[in-house]
Amino acid sequence: MSFFSVKKLSKSFGGLQANHMIDLEVEKGEIRGVIGPNGAGKTTFFNVVSGFYAPSSGTVEFKGQVISGLSSSKIAKMGVVRTFQRPALFPDFTVLENVVVARHLNADASLMNAIFRHNNKAEAGNLKRAKEIIDFLGLEQEQDNLAANLSHGHQRVLGVAMALATEPELLMLDEPVAGMNSGEKAIMVDHVKKIRDDWGITILLVEHDMKTVMNLCDKITVLDFGEKLAEGLPEEIIHNKKVIEAYLGADEIVA
Ligand SMILES: Nc1ncnc2c1ncn2[C@@H]1O[C@H](COP(=O)(O)OP(=O)(O)OP(=O)(O)O)[C@@H](O)[C@H]1O
Ligand SMILES: [Mg+2]
Known part of the structure; x- marks a missing residue:
């Protein structure tokens, strides 16, 4: 039995086949890259x-x-959780409040409970865990700042913190370093490594930044026009003729 397995997965929007007959197997503890040109169907795959x-x-x-x-x-409760290509946070809440609220988004307690009943035992546990996650991702200095006031890099880290708050076993990151400068990218790469190495969380990573993909991924799956084009080790994929052709005209593959 594989940890995570996708069989003949298809998703069409009207006449458009955004995903077509995709097969994928991921082992526990793996960091799997999912790459492909714009419109290849990567985000659709995560959405499905x-x-x-x-x-x-x-x-x-x-x-x-x-x-x-x-x-x-239900899927999130079972441990399969994704982040969004664009930040999805509560701008008027602090970093800590965002992470505490995220712990409730997939839990039974209501959002109102999350916000107004910080003094019961469960809430104390939630607050403690939220702080652990914030420390783990190096956001402790930002804990009491409003999400709206964070740098772009910190907002993306907060997005990851909010996903971790739901205690995933399989975490899907959609372009985690998009729009970041090289310093912010290096920090995010370290975080993703730590999430796998220290917490044992399996990762699916959609990313255009090839340096990040090559640094992080054990294996890479390439999508093109909604179909799986290639799969293999990073050094195999970067030299794969079909993959290079798919990216011709796009500049993303240049590592
Ligand atoms: N909700 C939707 N309704 C209709 N078409 C959609 C929808 N979502 C995605 N598509 C189409 O499906 C195709 C795949 O889009 P998707 O967003 O999955 O690509 P992607 O690989 O994530 O691209 P990018 O690298 O630009 O983020 C595109 O042609 C897109 O326009
Ligand atoms: Mg996308």
């Missing part, structure tokens, strides 16, 4: 796996259970 869209056909299995077709909150 995480339950934001139902697949048109095919299945997704996590730890031996079929998760395709379940709601996104």
Whole structure:
């Protein structure tokens, strides 16, 4: 039984096949890159796996259970969680409040409970765990600052903190270093390594930045026009003729 397995997954929007017959197997503890030119279907793949869209056909299995077709909150509760290509945070909440609230988004307690009942035992636990996650990702200096006032790099780290707050076993990161400067990228790369190495969380990484992909990924899956074009070790993929052709005219593959 694989940890995570996708079989013949397809998703169409009207006549457009955004994902077509994708097969994918990921082992526990792996960092898997999912790359491909703009419009290749990477975000759609994340949307289908995480339950934001139902697949048109095919299945997704996590730890031996079929998760395709379940709601996104159910899938998140089972441990499969994604971040968004654009930051999805509460700008008028502090960093700490954002992470505490994120702990409730997939939990049974209501959002109101999260915000107004900080004094019960469960809330004390949530607050403690939120602080651990903030420390783990080096955001402790920013803890009491409003999310709106953070740098772009810190906002993206906060997005990862909010995903970690739901205690995922499989974390899907959609372009985590997009728009970052090289210093911010290096910090994010370290965070992703630590999330896998220290916390044992399996990672699916969609990313255009090839340096980041090459630094992080154990294996890479390439999508093109919604289909799987190639799969292999980073050094195989970067020299793969079909992959280079798919990227011709695009500048992303230049590592
Ligand atoms: N909700 C939707 N409705 C209709 N078409 C969609 C929808 N979501 C995605 N698409 C289309 O599906 C195709 C794949 O898009 P997707 O966003 O998955 O690509 P991507 O690989 O993530 O691209 P990028 O690298 O630019 O983020 C595109 O042609 C896109 O226009
Ligand atoms: Mg995308």
